[in-house]
Amino acid sequence: MVTMTLRSHIALALCLLCHLGASDLFQYRLTLAPEPIPESVGSATAAAALQAANEKTYRAWLWLPEASEKIRGVVLSSWIMDPWNDDGIRAALAGADLGIVCIDPHFDTTWENAEGASSKRFERMMRDLAALSGHPELAAAPVLPVGHSVGTLFASRFPYAHPERCFGAITFKGGFCLNDDQPAKVVGIPWLHIQGQFEEFGPGPSGVLRENEDRSTGAHTAMTSQLAHRAKHPGLLLGLLVDPGTTHMCWNPQTYAVVARHIITAAKLRIAADGSLRPVAVAEGAFGSGDVFHPGTPLLAKDAPEKNAGSFWYGDLDIAQEVTRLHQLTGKKTQFVALADAKGKPVDVGHDLRLKFTPAFDGPDTFTLVGAFVTDKIPKKFPAEALPIGHADGPIRFRTGRSTSRALTQIDADTFRLGWDGRGQGMILAWHPGDGTYRPAEQPARLMLPDLKGATAQTIAWEPATTITAAQLPLVLTATASSGLTVRFAVVYGPAVIDEQGRLALAEVPRNAPWPLSIEVGAFQVGSYVAPLVAKAEPVVKTFVVTK
Structure with missing residues (x-):
C-alpha cells in the first residue's frame, strides 16, 4: 500500500492548476x-x-x-x-x-x-x-x-x-x-x-x-x-x-x-x-x-x-x-474576474449563471474564451469595496466545472472542444489563483449553445466487431459521418481509454475483475458551428465484450 503525504497532495493539487486533463474512467x-x-x-x-x-x-x-x-x-x-x-x-x-x-x-x-x-x-x-x-x-x-x-x-x-x-x-x-x-x-x-x-x-x-x-x-x-x-x-x-x-x-x-x-x-x-x-x-x-x-x-x-x-x-x-x-x-485583497465578449468587455451572468453570449468558434467544434478583470464596479451582492478594484498579475485562466468533463474538453489554456454527450452545455469557470496580495477569484458560467438553425443533418456509420480479445487491443476505431466531419470516440464505462488517434486500449483493469470485460464506447459528431453549419449527429453506442 502506498501512503501519500499531505505535501504530495498539495503538489498534485498545485499541478492541477495548470493541468488540463484528468481521468473520468x-x-x-x-x-x-x-x-x-x-x-x-x-x-x-x-x-x-x-x-x-x-x-x-x-x-x-x-x-x-x-x-x-x-x-x-x-x-x-x-x-x-x-x-x-x-x-x-x-x-x-x-x-x-x-x-x-x-x-x-x-x-x-x-x-x-x-x-x-x-x-x-x-x-x-x-x-x-x-x-x-x-x-x-x-x-x-x-x-x-x-x-x-x-x-x-x-x-x-x-x-x-x-x-x-x-x-x-x-x-x-x-x-x-x-x-x-x-x-x-x-x-x-x-x-x-x-x-x-x-x-x-x-x-x-x-x-x-x-x-x-x-x-x-x-x-x-x-x-x-x-x-x-x-x-x-x-x-x-x-x-x-x-x-x-x-x-x-x-x-x-x-x-x-x-x-x-x-x-x-x-x-x-x-x-x-x-x-x-x-x-x-x-x-x-x-x-x-x-x-x-x-x-x-x-x-x-x-x-x-x-x-x-x-x-x-x-x-x-x-x-x-x-x-x-x-x-x-480569505483575508487578502479582493479581485474580481469575469468572462468577456470578443471585445474584451466583462459580461455579467445572472443568478442562473447563463452565459449571455455565444463564444467565438474557431473550428467546427472548438471555441476560445476571453477573460477580464472587473475593476470599475462591485459585482451584485458582494461586500462593499473602495473603487477602483486592483488585481494580481498574470492571465485569467479557464477550466470546466460541475462534472462537464464529458460535455467539454479543454485542449489548451483558453480553448475547448464540445464533448461526446453533444448537448452543447457545460459549466465554464474563469478564475485566477491570486498572489501574495490578492486572494483567489472565480466566476462560473453556464454555456448553453443555441440550436443551429438551417444546419445540415448528418448521421454516423459505425459497425465494428464487438467481441474481441485482449490481444487485439489497442484497437483503432474507425467511423464515418455523412457530413465528412471527424467522428470522435469516448469510453462511456469500462476499464479502457481512447487516445487522440482513436485507439481503444485497456486501462485500470481491477485485479479481481470478472472476465469477459464489458466496455461501452460512443461514437459522436457534434456538428459544425462554423459555415457550412452542420447539426449534431445521433451518437452511436456499442458495447465491446473483451475476452482474455
Missing part, C-alpha cells in the same frame, strides 16, 4: 431498478417524493483501484465528478484501498430512515455492484457520503440512517444538517464541511440572498452555526473549510489536498482491520481555529482538550495546517 455501470414504496412511508408528501424518485432511472458508476485485492470502503457521491476525476485524489484513494461510487441523478434527499425506499435502493445497489465487480466485500463496505448544494441533505441524512456504514462524510457548499434530537448517531464520525467564501446563495428558506445578506453571509453563517454545534456536542468531529474567493457551483483544485487527506484519514481512524467501524475520539485528531477569517495556530487535540468547544476538528494536524493556510487567503 469508471470500470462499471449499473442501472438501478425502482424500489416498492413501503406502506409505512409516513406521509402522503413523502410517498409522492419516493414515487417521483422511482420514476427516475438511477445509474451507479463504480471506480476501483486496479491493484486493490480488497476494497476497504467507498466514497458515495452524486454525479459531481470534478474531484473524483482528479488523478491526485484517485491516487490517494488507491493507496488506501478505497473506491468511488457515483449516482446519476443523486438519490432523493428525503432519506428518512434505514427502512425507507432510498436505503433499500442503496443496499441493493451495493450488493449488485459487489456481484458485478467481483468484490463481494462491497456489499457491506463502509461508505463516505458526499453531497453538493441540495445534495448535502442526502450527505447529512445518510449518516443518521446508516451510522454503522459511515466512515466519514463531506458536505460541500450547501448545508450541514445536524439533527439535534439524535446527535449521538453521528458522534465519532469524521465530517468535513466546505463552504465557498462568496456563494450566490444564502441561509434563508429559498436560498436567494435576502435584503440584509450578501455573498459573504453563507460562509459567516456556516462558521457561527457549526461552531455552536461543536460547543453543544463536544464529540461532534466537524471541520469547516471556507474555500477562499470561491462561489457555490464548482469544486476548486486548491481544496483537493484537504479532501483527499480527510477521506483517507477518516478511513484510517474509523475502519478497523476486520472492516468494522469504531468511534473516533476527539483526542485522535487536531483543532483548527474557530475564527476561520483570523485563524490561529492548529494544535493536536490531545495536547489542548480545553480548546475543543471553540475549535473545529480535523483528522490530523496536517489537515488542520493546510486548512489554516487556505483560511489565511
